[in-house]
Amino acid sequence: MSTGVPTGITSGFVSCEACGLLTKPVNVHEPGHCPRCGGKLELRRHNTIQRTWALIIAAAICYIPANVMPVMVTSTLTSVEEDTIISGAVLLYKYGSWHLALIVLIASVMIPLAKLAALAYLLITVQRNSIKDQRERTRLYRLVEFVGRWSMLDIFVVTFVVALIQLQPLMSVKPGLGSLFFASVVVLTMIAAETFDSRLIWDSSNCKEEQND
Amino acid sequence: MTEKIDLDNIPEAAIVPKKRMRFSVVWIIPIVAALVAIGIAVQRILSEGPTITIVFKAAEGVEAGKTFVKYNDVNIGEVKTVRLSEDFTKVVVTAKIDKSAEGLIVEDAEFWVEKPRVTLSGVSGIGTLLTGNFIGLKMGKSKRPRHNFIGRDVPPAITMDQPGRIFILQADNLGSVGIGSPLYYRRLNVGQVIGYDLAGDGKALHIKIFVNAPYDKYVTNETRFWEASGIDVTMGASGINVDTQSVVSMLVGGIAFETPSLLKELKPADANAAFTLFRNRATAMAEHETVITPYVLYFNESLLGLSVGAPVTYRGLPVGEVTAVGLEYDQAKDFIHPRVDIQLYPARFMAHVKKSAALEEQARSESGRHVFMQKLIDKGVRAQLRSGNILTGQLYVAFDNFRGVPKVKIDWTKTPAELPVMPSGLEDLKTKINDVLARIDKIPLNAIGEDMKKLLAGLDGMVKRVDREVLPELKTTLDALKHVLKSTDATLVGKDAPAQQEMREALQEVRRAAQAVSGLVDYLERNPEALVRGKTQEKSK
Amino acid sequence: MSSSFIEDIVACPGCDLLQRIPVLSPGGKARCPRCGHTMAANKPDSLERTLALTVAAAITLVVANTTPLMGISVVGRHVSTTILGGVLEMWLQGQEITALLVAFCAIVAPTVYIGLMLVILLAVRRSPAPSWAGFLMRMLDLSQPWGMAEVMMLGILVALIKIAEMATLVLGVGIFAVGALIILIAAMMASFDHNEVWTRIRWVDEESQKMIASAELADIEGIRP
Numbered sequence: 001m002s003t004g005v006p007t008g009i010t011s012g013f014v015s016c017e018a019c020g021l022l023t024k025p026v027n028v029h030e031p032g033h034c035p036r037c038g039g040k041l042e043l044r045r046h047n048t049i050q051r052t053w054a055l056i057i058a059a060a061i062c063y064i065p066a067n068v069m070p071v072m073v074t075s076t077l078t079s080v081e082e083d084t085i086i087s088g089a090v091l092l093y094k095y096g097s098w099h100l101a102l103i104v105l106i107a108s109v110m111i112p113l114a115k116l117a118a119l120a121y122l123l124i125t126v127q128r129n130s131i132k133d134q135r136e137r138t139r140l141y142r143l144v145e146f147v148g149r150w151s152m153l154d155i156f157v158v159t160f161v162v163a164l165i166q167l168q169p170l171m172s173v174k175p176g177l178g179s180l181f182f183a184s185v186v187v188l189t190m191i192a193a194e195t196f197d198s199r200l201i202w203d204s205s206n207c208k209e210e211q212n213d
Numbered sequence: 214m215t216e217k218i219d220l221d222n223i224p225e226a227a228i229v230p231k232k233r234m235r236f237s238v239v240w241i242i243p244i245v246a247a248l249v250a251i252g253i254a255v256q257r258i259l260s261e262g263p264t265i266t267i268v269f270k271a272a273e274g275v276e277a278g279k280t281f282v283k284y285n286d287v288n289i290g291e292v293k294t295v296r297l298s299e300d301f302t303k304v305v306v307t308a309k310i311d312k313s314a315e316g317l318i319v320e321d322a323e324f325w326v327e328k329p330r331v332t333l334s335g336v337s338g339i340g341t342l343l344t345g346n347f348i349g350l351k352m353g354k355s356k357r358p359r360h361n362f363i364g365r366d367v368p369p370a371i372t373m374d375q376p377g378r379i380f381i382l383q384a385d386n387l388g389s390v391g392i393g394s395p396l397y398y399r400r401l402n403v404g405q406v407i408g409y410d411l412a413g414d415g416k417a418l419h420i421k422i423f424v425n426a427p428y429d430k431y432v433t434n435e436t437r438f439w440e441a442s443g444i445d446v447t448m449g450a451s452g453i454n455v456d457t458q459s460v461v462s463m464l465v466g467g468i469a470f471e472t473p474s475l476l477k478e479l480k481p482a483d484a485n486a487a488f489t490l491f492r493n494r495a496t497a498m499a500e501h502e503t504v505i506t507p508y509v510l511y512f513n514e515s516l517l518g519l520s521v522g523a524p525v526t527y528r529g530l531p532v533g534e535v536t537a538v539g540l541e542y543d544q545a546k547d548f549i550h551p552r553v554d555i556q557l558y559p560a561r562f563m564a565h566v567k568k569s570a571a572l573e574e575q576a577r578s579e580s581g582r583h584v585f586m587q588k589l590i591d592k593g594v595r596a597q598l599r600s601g602n603i604l605t606g607q608l609y610v611a612f613d614n615f616r617g618v619p620k621v622k623i624d625w626t627k628t629p630a631e632l633p634v635m636p637s638g639l640e641d642l643k644t645k646i647n648d649v650l651a652r653i654d655k656i657p658l659n660a661i662g663e664d665m666k667k668l669l670a671g672l673d674g675m676v677k678r679v680d681r682e683v684l685p686e687l688k689t690t691l692d693a694l695k696h697v698l699k700s701t702d703a704t705l706v707g708k709d710a711p712a713q714q715e716m717r718e719a720l721q722e723v724r725r726a727a728q729a730v731s732g733l734v735d736y737l738e739r740n741p742e743a744l745v746r747g748k749t750q751e752k753s754k
Numbered sequence: 755m756s757s758s759f760i761e762d763i764v765a766c767p768g769c770d771l772l773q774r775i776p777v778l779s780p781g782g783k784a785r786c787p788r789c790g791h792t793m794a795a796n797k798p799d800s801l802e803r804t805l806a807l808t809v810a811a812a813i814t815l816v817v818a819n820t821t822p823l824m825g826i827s828v829v830g831r832h833v834s835t836t837i838l839g840g841v842l843e844m845w846l847q848g849q850e851i852t853a854l855l856v857a858f859c860a861i862v863a864p865t866v867y868i869g870l871m872l873v874i875l876l877a878v879r880r881s882p883a884p885s886w887a888g889f890l891m892r893m894l895d896l897s898q899p900w901g902m903a904e905v906m907m908l909g910i911l912v913a914l915i916k917i918a919e920m921a922t923l924v925l926g927v928g929i930f931a932v933g934a935l936i937i938l939i940a941a942m943m944a945s946f947d948h949n950e951v952w953t954r955i956r957w958v959d960e961e962s963q964k965m966i967a968s969a970e971l972a973d974i975e976g977i978r979p
Contacts, residue, residue: 005771005788006771006772007765007769007770007771007772008765008770008772009770011772013765013772015764015765015767015770017767018888018891018892018895019888019891019948019952020764020767020948020949020952021952022763022764022765022772033958033959034958035957035958035959036888036952036955036957036958036959037888037889037891037892037952037955037958038885038888038889038958038959039888039892092916095919097915100912100915100916103908103912104912134769134789135788135789135790138768138769138789138790138791139790142768142791145899149859149899149900149902149905150905150908152859152902152905152906152909153905153908153909153912154909155852155855155856155909156856156860156902156905156906156908156909156910156913157909157910157912157913157916159840159841159843159844159852159853159856159909159913160823160835160840160909160910160913160914161913161916161917162840162843162844162847163833163835163839163840163842163843163844164824164826164833164834164835164913164917165826165833165917166833166843167828167829167831167833170828170829170831171920174847174848175844175847175848175849175852177849179849179852180849180851180852183851183852183855183856187855190899190900194899198767198768198769198789199767199768199769199770201769202768202769202770202771202788202789203770
């Protein structure tokens, strides 16, 4: 096999994440600052695997209380009802809005889970230096980045229901602790997507070439 | 001739450089956005109503951003902030009022917190349990706007601008009347008490009442108001009297009014006219005299049973009343004697007499009255205590003619003038009863008893004799009678009894005669002139 | 020895492949041949357009945050709220952290994004822009993923449908403003050309700018022209 694909890492170039300028630093592992935009240069996102794992685990820990604790507490004259995300979706379904129930379920239950699973998968495959399905994995990463924010949907729903339904003593809605955990899950996974460096997916083949040399 | 065109020298068309547009089309977007935003802002500014502050003593359930200001059940504004006053004693509420309701925020507008309340007139504000408390507004009449208000603690009694009039009643004390107490006219509920306060000098109470239209036109200057609370039980010389307006007034008190019907049509009283509030109907409706003359009477007997307000009568008809009952120390004689002050209404003397101009003239002038009084006294009119009600022992003063009384001259220099009195027979009555009892005592009852015994014994003997002798004879007589009756029976009653036959014939005769008369009477009825001219055509039967 | 750099060759941010960016026709895009990452796009009149859209977005942002989103009416009670009102109510109800997160995602991030964009675009009108514009550009890229106006919009709609069962709804100006804002931000992102701006910013390290390295410096094999 002839020379491998030219990549920044094998050529000693560091690409500035902010402005895109390629710099050939003296010391690749301490590249300094980008001369164009002044941003800190790093070969790969700092400590990416560790950080991403930490964030995923934290998010996973928050995921349980997020779904178990109530996100909304509805008090009427006669009763006090607590609703988790899932029971809220079930209520929506019962009241006939099955499409809304589906949206809430997908956005609030499935997407965070999928994100966690996807990021974990990406991390594991990177750590195992897998060279399979790199293109697909990169696409997966881009999807995770793009879709992540939509999990915040339920938080906004709770916010505005609480803001409007304050009609003591007839009916009033309070946010539950579950909403905090849920918001944490979303934020943590979003940051995790930021800390993960997708170039690592390709590094296994980038560096492999080098190894073969 | 055509000129040859020099192809090389054809000038070049000048290139017009592409004008670089200063603004590309895309700038329409922000311009549109700006216009829309300005439009929204302008509309909001234009529809900004005034911001007002209201100071309450307490503002329960009033929350910033949530509580509304309502007039006539319509939201006209919203509470913006609720905070304590600087000295922490009051609550200051700022509210933003809609532009459309700006005209309501005038000087004498009133605000209060509408919340569930239990008052005399009932329970109010229950709706706020559902809708939340709100701040109510009562419209004022002024046109001047105002921005700082002091909130009321209780809602004003009349919140809608009902038609009607306010009047002021003066009373000694509140009695059983309170805010919300109903007002009655002819037993109809026509209004309510809306407020009260002390007169400036603290000596009387001014009660403000509101009479709904159209009943307010029945309040004239001569209308009398009285407390109609509960049951009016009075015991007077005339007996026991019970009066009540309604069950409601028994519970929450009430005021009734009526115009004495003797008076002619009067125009309705002006708003805020003042009236006196009487304790009961009797006092209220008592005809108020324009001329009142006071006199004093010195009775030389017990006044127990004579109360203030007892009637003074002349020949049984009321002409005045007792105003004071007491004792007077006569310094000159060093003696304490009972004294009764009375009031006479000269008009009453006139009322019961056929009116004549001369008499009316006399009643009006003081000297005329003096002359009249003296004349009465000369004729023998004296005041006397009489028992009005044996049940209650109430006394009253009666003027009456007495014979054989010495002449008395009324001393008009003393005020009030003294009128001569007659001792009431009440003392005599006692002595009389004693006399009777004494006389009964004297009756020789024993002797009478003895006589009675003898009489009875004699009767006894007589009866026994009758039994023995008279009765058998009676028996025989009765037997004879029976026999006679039997024979009579045959004569009269038997079928062919001759006497019967004769009777029958006699009866027939009578009947014929009666028929003839009857026919004659009928004829006469039809032809009355026959009596005069005699029958012309009648054929004799 | 100082670092050297190349301006006409870039490394793909997705897979680190070195490549040249070809000249693109207006509206054209260039993708990384290996991983498909969009490398460059020719956005005609990018700066002008984006500026116009940013101005519009700024105005719309103000309207969206100051006017009530919607009001409900039930048993004679009326409640209406703005975005800030929703955040405030969350805070008052004891969920302070959630309130802050919502505020960040719904208000702060979009505001920062639009604000930075405005400043940057205005700064680069007079090229070359001062180097702090570069700093602002970095901040812009950081704030972009956190602006969640469209998620909020869907959240409001779901909330509305939940509430509509029991109360009468009155849509306020705010909700339409949010809708417009979403469209405007999306248009902004579509018409903004990063590279165009970067070329107009003064380099932090001016000295280095003068030393423009050419492809010869890098004897890199296999760089596709």
